[in-house]
Structure formats: C-alpha cells, structure tokens
Amino acid sequence: MVEARRDAERTRSELLAVATEVFAEDGFSGARVDDIAARTRTTKRMIYYYFGSKEGLYRAVLEEAYRGIREAERAIDVDHADPVDAIRALAELTYDHHVGHDAFIRLVAIENIHRGSFIRQIEGLRTLSQPAKGMLDEILERGRAAGTFRTDVDAIDVHLVISSYCVFQVANQYTFGHLFDIDLASADRRPHLRAVIGDVVVGWLTAASR
Amino acid sequence: MVEARRDAERTRSELLAVATEVFAEDGFSGARVDDIAARTRTTKRMIYYYFGSKEGLYRAVLEEAYRGIREAERAIDVDHADPVDAIRALAELTYDHHVGHDAFIRLVAIENIHRGSFIRQIEGLRTLSQPAKGMLDEILERGRAAGTFRTDVDAIDVHLVISSYCVFQVANQYTFGHLFDIDLASADRRPHLRAVIGDVVVGWLTAASR
DNA sequence: GGCCGAATGTACCAGTTGGTACAAACGCCG
DNA sequence: CGGCGTTTGTACCAACTGGTACATTCGGCC
Numbered sequence: 001m002v003e004a005r006r007d008a009e010r011t012r013s014e015l016l017a018v019a020t021e022v023f024a025e026d027g028f029s030g031a032r033v034d035d036i037a038a039r040t041r042t043t044k045r046m047i048y049y050y051f052g053s054k055e056g057l058y059r060a061v062l063e064e065a066y067r068g069i070r071e072a073e074r075a076i077d078v079d080h081a082d083p084v085d086a087i088r089a090l091a092e093l094t095y096d097h098h099v100g101h102d103a104f105i106r107l108v109a110i111e112n113i114h115r116g117s118f119i120r121q122i123e124g125l126r127t128l129s130q131p132a133k134g135m136l137d138e139i140l141e142r143g144r145a146a147g148t149f150r151t152d153v154d155a156i157d158v159h160l161v162i163s164s165y166c167v168f169q170v171a172n173q174y175t176f177g178h179l180f181d182i183d184l185a186s187a188d189r190r191p192h193l194r195a196v197i198g199d200v201v202v203g204w205l206t207a208a209s210r
Numbered sequence: 211m212v213e214a215r216r217d218a219e220r221t222r223s224e225l226l227a228v229a230t231e232v233f234a235e236d237g238f239s240g241a242r243v244d245d246i247a248a249r250t251r252t253t254k255r256m257i258y259y260y261f262g263s264k265e266g267l268y269r270a271v272l273e274e275a276y277r278g279i280r281e282a283e284r285a286i287d288v289d290h291a292d293p294v295d296a297i298r299a300l301a302e303l304t305y306d307h308h309v310g311h312d313a314f315i316r317l318v319a320i321e322n323i324h325r326g327s328f329i330r331q332i333e334g335l336r337t338l339s340q341p342a343k344g345m346l347d348e349i350l351e352r353g354r355a356a357g358t359f360r361t362d363v364d365a366i367d368v369h370l371v372i373s374s375y376c377v378f379q380v381a382n383q384y385t386f387g388h389l390f391d392i393d394l395a396s397a398d399r400r401p402h403l404r405a406v407i408g409d410v411v412v413g414w415l416t417a418a419s420r
Numbered sequence: 421g422g423c424c425g426a427a428t429g430t431a432c433c434a435g436t437t438g439g440t441a442c443a444a445a446c447g448c449c450g
Numbered sequence: 451c452g453g454c455g456t457t458t459g460t461a462c463c464a465a466c467t468g469g470t471a472c473a474t475t476c477g478g479c480c
Contacts, residue, residue: 007457008456008457011457011458026239027237027239027240027323028240029236029237029239029240030237030238030239030240032436032437032438033437033438033439034436034437034438042458042459043458043459043460044438044439045440045457045458045459045460046457046458046459047439048438048439048440049457049458053438053439054437054438054439106323108382108385109319109322109323109381109382110323111384111385112319112381112382112383112384112385113237113316113319113320113323114384115384116384116385116387116388119384119385119388120388125388125389126388126389126391129389129390133390150413152409153406153409156390156392157406159390160375160378160386160403160406161375161406161410163378163382163386164374164375164377164378164379164382165370165371165374165375167374167378167382168370168373168374168377168378169374171319171322171381172318172319172322172373172374172377173322174321174322174324174325174326174329175318175321175322175326175329176370176373177326178326178329178330178335178336179335179336179339180339180343180366180369181336182366193370195420196363196367196370196371199362199363199414199417199420200371200410200414202417203360203413203414203415203416203417204409204410204413204414205413206413206417207409207412207413207416207417210405210409217427218426218427221427221428242466242467242468243467243468243469244466244467244468252428252429253428253429253430254468254469255427255428255429255430255470256427256428256429257469258468258469258470259426259427259428263468263469264467264468264469
C-alpha cells in the first residue's frame with residue numbers, strides 16, 4: 001500500500017507543489033501560509049519544519065521552478081545545418097516553451113517586483129543558464145562565418161530580444177490584451193505570434209550592420 | 211501663506227503620490243495602508259475619506275499612472291518623411307520613455323499579477339491607447355506604399371515587439387541581470403540597447419515577407 | 421458673529437497572519 | 451520488544467492590518 005501515513009519526501013514535495021501554485025497566483029505577500037497548508041494533506045506545522053519560514057518556502061519554490069525550467073530548456077535542441085533555420089527554430093521553440101510555462105513566468109515577474117532579492121540568495125542558478133547562451137553563440141558564429149548574419153550583435157542581445165517577446169506574451173497579456181482588445185493567449189492567434197518572433201530575429205540578423 | 215492647514219486637493223494628491231510609490235514598491239498586498247499614511251502629512255483616515263478602501267486607492271493610483279503615461283507618450287512625435295527613419299525613431303524613443311518611467315512599469319507588472327482585474331474596472335483607458343496605434347498605422351502604411359516594408363505585419367505586431375523589448379528592460383532587469391551577470395540599467399549600455407531595438411524593427415520590417 | 425457642511429484627527433477594534441510550544445505517533449535498529 | 455530520533459498534529463499567541471466610530475476643527479456664507 002502506498003498510503004504511507006508518514007512519508008517525509010511526499011510531504012515536502014506536496015508542500016512545494018502547492019506553494020508554487022499559490023505563490024504564482026498571489027505573489028509573495030498575497031500568498032497565505034494557512035492557505036498553502038490547507039490545500040495539502042498535511043499542516044502548516046510542516047512548512048516550518050521543512051522550510052523554516054514563509055520566505056524559506058518561497059525561496060525553495062523559486063529554486064525548484066528555475067531548475068525545472070532549465071531542465072525543460074535543455075530539450076530545446078536545434079540541429080539545423082543552416083544558421084538561419086536554426087535561429088528561427090530556436091526563437092519559435094522558445095515561444096512555445098514560454099507559452100507552456102506561465103506559472104514560471106509569473107514567479108519570475110513576482111521575483112522582479114522584489115528586485116530579485118530572493119533569487120540572489122540561491123546558489124548555482126547562474127551556471128544553469130549558460131547552456132542557452134552557448135547554443136546561441138554557436139549558431140551566431142556559424143551565421144557570421146557564412147556571411148549571412150550581421151556582426152554587431154552578440155548572444156545576449158539575441159537572447160534579450162527573444163526572451164522579451166516571449167515573456168511579454170505571457171507576463172503582460174492582461175494589460176496589453178485589455179488596452180488593445182486582443183487576446184494574446186488565444187489558440188487561433190498563436191501560429192501568427194509564433195511566426196512573428198521568428199521573422200523578427202531572422203530579419204534583424206540577416207540585415208546589414210549599421 | 212501657502213501653509214493652508216486645510217487643503218482637500220493637496221491632501222488627496224499627496225496621498226495619491228505617496229500611494230503610487232508604495233504600491234509600485236511593494237505590490238498591492240505588500241503595501242500597507244498605515245505605511246502610506248505615515249509618509250504623508252495627513253492620516254489613514256483620509257485614505258478612507260477620499261478613496262473608500264485600500265483597493266479604491268490602488269485603482270486611483272493605477273488610473274492616474276496610466277493617464278500620466280499616455281500624456282507623456284503623446285509627446286513622442288515622429289515626423290520623419292522616411293518611414294524607415296520614422297519607425298527607428300519611434301522604437302528608440304519608446305525605449306527612452308520606458309527606461310524613464312520604471313515606477314509605471316512596476317505598476318503594470320503588479321496589475322498583470324492580478325490578471326488585470328483592477329484595470330478592467332477603469333473606464334476610458336482603452337481609448338487613451340489609440341494614438342500610439344494610429345501613429346504606427348500611418349508609418350507602416352507609408353512604408354508599405356513605398357515598397358520598403360513587408361506586408362505581413364500590422365501595427366499591433368510592431369507595437370508588441372517594441373513594447374516587449376522596452377518593458378522587459380525594466381520589468382525583468384533583476385532576474386535577467388542576475389542570471390547573465392549584466393546590468394541592463396547601466397548608463398554605459400543604454401546606447402547599445404537602444405540601438406538594438408531600432409535595428410531589430412528596421413531589419414524585420416525591411417526584410418521580404420515570408 | 422454664528423451656522424453648517426466639508427475635512428481632519430484620535431482612539432480603537434475585530435479578523436487575520438506568520439509563527440511556535442508541546443506532545444504524541446511512527447518506524448527503524450539493535 | 452524497547453528505545454530513540456524523525457515526523458506530524460493540535461492548540462495557541464502576539465503582532466499586525468484594514469477599517470471605523472466619534473468628536474472636532476476649519477472656513478465659507480449670510
């Protein structure tokens with residue numbers, strides 16, 4: 001029987017899963033410890049036993065979310081010989097990836113509201129982000145060597161352009177959607193919005209340098 | 211003597227100004243009514259007298275912030291004859307504009323965390339956003355007529371690309387900055403980041419349609 | 421000057437919230 | 451089986467927090 005009355009690992013991970021939902025929904029201050037506990041098979045006491053404080057729980061949520069997302073990102077593998085195809089694929093896969101992980105993007109937005117004060121306390125996150133940059137570097141280098149890519153752009157610039165667009169789709173969908181009376185999350189519009197970021201990056205990179 | 215002991219207008223506007231700062235800093239749930247009042251020459255009582263509730267105050271803050279920003283946006287006037295110059299200028303001025311209004315962008319981020327539930331209650335905001343779109347429409351039309359702009363892109367797409375980039379610079383500076391060890395807000399880097407969004411939009415729009 | 425409604429200040433409250441003291445139950449190991 | 455460290459549940463609290471009752475003061479108007 002799996003119905004173990006005592007299962008430290010399960011208690012901990014259930015707490016983490018529920019806390020992720022609640023923090024993503026209500027923010028750090030908006031989330032209530034009692035609320036998180038109530039949605040669990042265990043009690044508030046366990047939050048303090050395993051995580052020490054509301055803040056400790058939030059930090060654990062943030063860390064796990066980042067690890068999970070980086071893991072998922074490694075699956076984005078672009079092996080096109082042509083750098084133009086490769087960069088377009090990377091941009092559009094990044095779009096898909098972000099659209100599919102809105103809870104994570106909400107957590108990131110919340111963390112930025114707090115000026116990144118919690119993320120800074122988490123060790124080892126930085127190295128986790130290097131693969132994404134490495135792949136970009138490699139594609140750009142091939143494109144430049146082939147003479148098809150402009151030379152006044154580096155991997156961070158490209159990552160910034162792609163991330164901005166993809167994050168904004170999710171993070172700002174409510175205000176942007178309201179002001180311009182458009183639903184960015186609508187399935188009908190997805191293919192177009194997806195193609196746009198591909199077009200943007202390819203058009204930009206294949207244009208002549210200033 | 212300007213030192214009026216009683217000045218309804220001043221009390222109200224001081225409350226609004228301080229509340230804007232506090233909400234932008236701490237979010238809706240994070241902000242404390244007592245804290246806002248304490249930073250004022252008046253008392254908490256006045257918040258309830260003028261705004262009815264914490265939520266009423268937040269709504270007033272949001273509305274005033276949007277009106278202010280749209281006002282400022284109307285100053286962005288691009289009168290280049292060449293649509294390519296015009297669109298580059300628009301993109302780069304939008305960048306400057308966003309970088310200079312980070313409190314507003316924080317409020318927008320906070321509002322999106324709340325899924326836009328407050329902004330929806332504010333009447334007349336939608337019409338306020340139309341000028342920006344109108345100007346874009348006009349530039350795009352000229353560019354298409356001249357044969358220099360691709361035809362598979364509309365004003366909303368362009369606005370989305372520009373806004374994404376400019377908002378991200380400010381809204382996500384902390385997490386992005388931390389993960390890639392770069393300070394997006396550094397004055398040294400501004401000219402480059404500013405040029406990038408110009409290059410992106412021009413390169414994209416002047417490339418051939420798919 | 422005296423009236424009256426708008427504006428303001430003080431004191432207070434009830435519900436909420438993060439956090440904890442204490443003890444009990446569990447299950448592994450010898 | 452018995453002991454012992456880990457894990458869990460209950461009850462509780464002190465501080466905080468949004469909100470308000472009530473009294474008071476101000477300033478314009480007749």
